Amino acid sequence: MSCSQEYTPQLRARGYRMTPQRHAILHVLCHSGKHLSPSEVYVRAQKQVAGLTEATVYRTLEFLAENGLARPSHVGNGRLVYEIANHEHHHIKCRNCGDEMEVEHNLLKSMYQKLESASGYQLTDSHVTFFGLCPDCQKGE
């Protein structure tokens, strides 16, 4: 409740509105430390907002991502998951066992700068998932 309240002025400032649906979805994201699929968000948010629709959840998650309040992530199965945007990080995931670890953005910072100067682009997103083999699964290879 409080967690999502702080986002209201951010939305207002951009001409958007705070709604019970957005409150509930932000609340769910805030209080889950991990990536959630749209249907996971739906199930949890539904308990706070009767009549909530899955279509609204999909649209809201996309909306929050566009406005920098949530981060989308491709975790490898082709489906999007989301999390609250509170700290910059990336992920490394094992192709074999699915094990996953976080990587500080700091580690990629110099590469981001190199990319920017080489391309002229100004990079905005920083939530990438890299794939590989974890230490354990390398042994089995």
Next chain:
Amino acid sequence: MSCSQEYTPQLRARGYRMTPQRHAILHVLCHSGKHLSPSEVYVRAQKQVAGLTEATVYRTLEFLAENGLARPSHVGNGRLVYEIANHEHHHIKCRNCGDEMEVEHNLLKSMYQKLESASGYQLTDSHVTFFGLCPDCQKGE
């Protein structure tokens, strides 16, 4: 035809089979320099293999990706696209106008090594899309 023929032994060696469907889909990927969506692949491959199913296209693209013959890519709309795996590269895409450019893997190589030593993971995939603002769209900001 010839392009896809060369993949036959690779598949055989792993206990898989070359089929008209896989031929056609590999042919389509080989002769299109760009990322294709499953349905784009379907439309083109269908002309060579009557009766080809969309389900088969989805399964085949995933199969080719798992075996390193094709590269899947998340281009930002949440949908997967594919291309033939012939050279290592990445992409930078503009969040505003959609403009996209290729980036040599070389530019990220040292970062990949840093990631590997920091995490203990052995990175396998190298086909990442970074997002930002292109030079033109930065001016409009």
Next chain:
DNA sequence: TTCCTTATTGCAAAAAGTTGCAATAACATA
């Protein structure tokens, strides 16, 4: 408080992607 504008939602239909299963056909073996 009341009114007005329009951003947002729910609904329902459509599109995209996945899956179980029986029939088919690739290809190794003899």
Next chain:
DNA sequence: TATGTTATTGCAACTTTTTGCAATAAGGAA
């Protein structure tokens, strides 16, 4: 070349995600 094994396909049902549109309600202004 004929045979047997089983990887692969098509089909159809199902799940997930997207979209158009009319009804609703957030919140600025009076």
